[in-house]
Amino acid sequence: MPEPITFGRRRSKTESPTAAAHERPGPTELSAAAEAFRAELAAETRSPAGEFESWRRSQRGRQLLVMAATAGSFAPGMATFLMDAPLSVTIALQAAALFGNVWVRRERARRRREIVAWERSAKEG
Secondary structure, eight states, X not given: OOOOOOTTOOOOSSOOHHHXXXXXXXXXXXXXXXXHHHXXXXXXXXXXXXXXXXXXXXXXXXXXHHHHHHHHTSOHHHHHHHHTOOHHHHHHXXXXXXXXXXXXXXXXXXXXXXHHHHHXXXXXX
């Protein structure tokens, strides 16, 4: 194996270049606060991951209904314009979209509250 280039510097006789390159640092010691935090995290009981997933699966139909209502209320005015619908139909579709948006907002808020309540019960539990 060829000698490494030193560019005129003297080599250290006590340290070989390959030993220093392959030396791994030892495990670092953690402070008492860090060890306490590590123990707290290890002791924390978590709810099973499958519980939240099963709850989400049970809400799938309602979530699809929310997504359909959101998509349907994007542009009812454009739909009635393209269908050349009478004014009464246009007004009815706009009103339905308005009420649909109110329902979607309430449904999303209810879902957020349920998730937050589930997370709190999982932390306490």
